[in-house]
Amino acid sequence: MEKITTETIRHTAMLSRIELTEEEERGMTEHFAALLKQMETLDSFDAASVPATAHILSAVNVLREDVAGEPFDREKLLGCAPERDENSYIVPRVVE
């Protein structure tokens, strides 16, 4: 199993857009390692004869007909945003 390093934590934090202090990084490193250790418990289970499962439930084909409904009240949706203008959500400028 891959070893959890400070690098792993920094990479994951970057992908999650989270800033961590050095102390938090250390804490997370230990926490992640402990979690993975727990997962290793599963290795003791012989899963060779169990087919891979795509979903924990057995239901399939939960589909709806293609019928357009009335759109939701825009004001209610925009009203949830921390910042907005007349018809759009406003976020800090992002250009990738």
Next chain:
Amino acid sequence: MSEYIVTIGLEVHCELKTESKLFCSCPNKFGGEPNSHTCPICSGHPGTMPVINKKAVEYAIKAGCAIGSRINKFSKWDRKNYFYPDLPKAWQTSQYDLPLCVGGEISFEVNGEEKTVHMNRIHLEEDAGKLVHSGGHTAVDYNRCGVPLIECVTEPEIHSADEAVAFLEEMISIFRYSGISDCKMQEGSIRADVNLSIAKRGEPLGTRTETKNLNSLRSVRRAIEAEIARQTDVLESGGRVVQETRHFDDASGTGYGMRSKEDAQDYRYFPEPDLMPVVMTDEDIERIKATLPELKAARRKRYTETLGLSAYDAEQLTDEPSVADLFDGTVALGANPKKAANYVMSEIMRKGKTEGEDGITVGVTAKQLAEILALVDKGEINLVASKDVLDKIWQSGMSASEAVDALGLRQNNDVGEIEKLVRDIISANPGPAQDFRNGNEKVLSFFVGQLMKATRGKINPKIAGELVRKLLTCS
């Protein structure tokens, strides 16, 4: 530069023409006021649950059937995680390891040669929203968010800009004929990512770059040409190509690398717990396949081999599915294929092009057109007058013969009346009459033209021509 072998793989995103979005019932419509086609599901509110649009699944399978893919009888959904404001949930619901369609191929002609490109897969996913950057902030519009998309991935078997463009043209034609997408590039309903590397002959593949979001055939061509030139320069000057995601700027015609580099691993795909897998039986797949119409390549072949049209005419007629459908319908109603083809290619395409903004607007039904052609055939109207009839019935329910009567265009086939007119024209033009008697055959068409003018085209030109000749030679 030609000593390098270019290897290109395409990822084509194509919006499906459903009524509603992929996971909610918001209308799937282009344009509209920002955020006017949204709801808590497609704007990513916590606690909302998506439900899959059955038609979108069927359209994706139909796309696969159209290009000979194997349809996965068991397919599932995955989350592709990334943070960007065009995606309110912070993940795109997509398909990772069990897509709806696997494999398939598209054949097309490029510079006179037949070429086949194999497909890797087609999967179904949701489109993202639109960002408008201005000043210090970005405005977000989620109207497009959740619109069903198919992502079609080719094998890296394309070797030039010409091949890439010809491939895309054929794919667009197949999807438009199938009725699953309009593939309107200017509305962004089809977009391509280009993966490109170069290497010297006999050497292993070079490092590839990915140029994202090209939304016209012209940008695809220019981006490929610019990237080949750039990578060649890098290698020739002793450098090495860096694997990166790039953007192509249409205005300047140059590509640029993006700061953030995201390899597949960084998307941290995992199975979507809110959606159940899709299971298809052989019967389901057969039923969907049966809804596919005859596609462009097959029609082109039938037009040349069965109907005896030229390759050029067959190509012209099959360019737009609506035009090909009109032609087929008209021939099915008894019109002569060659005459129908000529009429569609001249009058219908001319008129459709001037009035339509995108492609060709077909403003008549096969029934209306077949009647026009029958009236011309029977000599009740001539070709010149038929244009007025076409104008009259275009985008109206009027029949061709109603229009002929309304316009007073019924052709005069009365030999006695025409003869009188011919005598008048001849005596009014003694000079040209003498020219004809002196052996100048060309004068004949001058007289027919004068007759048409005098009667506003309401005369049978064939009868008129014969009478002019007869009266000029025996008087």
